[in-house]
Amino acid sequence: MxxxxxxxxPYPPSPQVIKAIREWIDKVNNYSDPDLWRELASALEKYTGFPKSMLVFAPGSLSLIRIAITIALKNHGRLITYRPTFEAIPAFSKSYGVNLYMVTLRPRDFELDISQILNLKPKRNDIIYISNPNNPTGNIVIKSKSHLEELLSTEALVVLDEAYYEFSGVSYADLVKHWSNLVILRTLSKAFCIAGLRLGYAIASEELIREFRSLASPFDISLLTYVAAIEALNNLxxxxxxxxxxxxxxxxxxxxxxxxxxxxxxxxxxxxxxxxxxxxxxxxxxxxxxxxxxxxxxxxxxxxxxxxxxxxxxxxxxxxxxxxxxxxxxxxxxxx
Incomplete structure (x- = not known):
């Protein structure tokens, strides 16, 4: 099929990734080494331009979305997004029991009217989820920093999913330096060709990263995932x-x-x-x-x-x- x-x-990982996996395969009887965590953090620092104190990684960006929803649930907040969007979002909100509020993208071109979200009066403890480019429509729904800053000014936690950043070239990651309620999600599943090994990461303020780390399990990422991710990031x-x-x-x-x-x-x-x-x-x-x-x-x-x-x-x-x-x-x- x-x-x-x-x-x-549709392409395999780089030859360097495959070589590294082969070299480490006989070590999977062990848990991941802390040195690998530090090496991956350094590779992500170099790739993103953000210090490791503003980075957290997990087994796929879905894990990071779950953490964000957990934060909303803990603080009795709502999950606000639009439809159509990433299909996991409605499913997660249902399974976690978070109140989900969805506006509708413009039918003819799937454009997002920011005012529709603002009309829901987002506030601190709420989460606004945006996929940019949007999955499944493929378009850029946040077209300017000013639009994103309108959402951030509500004080809701804005989760901006940039899973397809490498294909779009559009990112608002620099805004995390000025807004402590912004989280950027990225993944190595698409452009880096290691979907089966599952590695996602988030960029956010140091305070927010600490909260994400407190809710993440340190043992969820496999040894081979660390090895593959490090090599992938070293072969851009x-x-x-x-x-x-x-x-x-x-x-x-x-x-x-x-x-x-x-x-x-x-x-x-x-x-x-x-x-x-x-x-x-x-x-x-x-x-x-x-x-x-x-x-x-x-x-x-x-x-x-x-x-x-x-x-x-x-x-x-x-x-x-x-x-x-x-x-x-x-x-x-x-x-x-």
């Missing part, structure tokens, strides 16, 4: 080459989709593209089954009315992208 549903990298040119390839393919696939009658692709700043088949009358669940039968896994959102006719496709290698496009053309022929 062609895996075009989970926003993973490999990551940047992968990102260039994926962006080039993303733009090529987008142009090809624009040529297909009845197909509406949304401009993406991530490593996936959201595609509407509404003009063709093809609902997402129908498309999902069709592509599955063709050996392609894609993502759909049956619970989200705005995405009833939409499919989300991860950008893969050229041959897989081409197979998807040809399969889509055949689906269009069958349905029209």
């Amino acid at each position: 062609r895996r075009m549903h989970r926003n993973e990298s 040119e490999y990551m940047r080459d992968i990102v260039r390839k994926i962006i080039n393919e993303r733009e090529r696939v987008y142009r090809e989709l624009l040529r297909l009658k009845g197909v509406k692709p949304y401009k993406s700043h991530a490593n996936f593209i959201l595609i509407s088949l509404e003009d063709l009358g093809i609902e997402s669940h129908v498309a999902h089954e069709y592509f599955k039968n063709k050996g392609i896994l894609i993502n759909v959102y049956p619970y989200e009315e705005l995405l009833r006719y939409c499919i989300r496709v991860t950008i893969s290698k050229a041959e897989d992208n081409e197979y998807f496009l040809e399969s889509l053309k055949k689906l269009i022929e069958e349905k029209t």
Whole structure:
């Protein structure tokens, strides 16, 4: 099956990462060494430009989102976001029992109207979650520092998920120097090609990082994850080459989709593209089954009315992208 549903990298980790894993594999009878923590912290310091006192890492950014929700629950706060957004957010709020408030992105282009969130009167102890670029729509929903600062001025904890930062080039991490209620989330799962090893990190004020660390388990990150992450961060040119390839393919696939009658692709700043088949009358669940039968896994959102006719496709290698496009053309022929 062609895996075009989970926003993973279609490329393996760098040769240096693979070599390091092989060298350490016979040591997994041991827990992680504190020296590895220090080495990873130093590598992240160099990559992000922030001191280790403003960094915390965890087994995937999902773990950091859970910690943020735990903080809201402890302080009797609300979780405020929009729809459609990262599907884990509504699921987490339900399982943790946090009150969830969601505004709706503008249907025609999935733009965020900041005033809708401000109308909910966010306050200290609340959490505002923003995915930027947004998953699953791929667009930049926070377009300026001033928009983000409007949210920060409410004193709510703003969790800005920059999981696709390497593909968008858009970041507001510098604002953590001025706003103690801002947390930036990042991951090594996408651009760094180590999704299966799970490593995410957060950038925030020293005070907030201390709170996050107090709620994180020091034993959650495996020895091999440390080793792989350190090597990945020490070989940035490999990551940047992968990102260039994926962006080039993303733009090529987008142009090809624009040529297909009845197909509406949304401009993406991530490593996936959201595609509407509404003009063709093809609902997402129908498309999902069709592509599955063709050996392609894609993502759909049956619970989200705005995405009833939409499919989300991860950008893969050229041959897989081409197979998807040809399969889509055949689906269009069958349905029209």
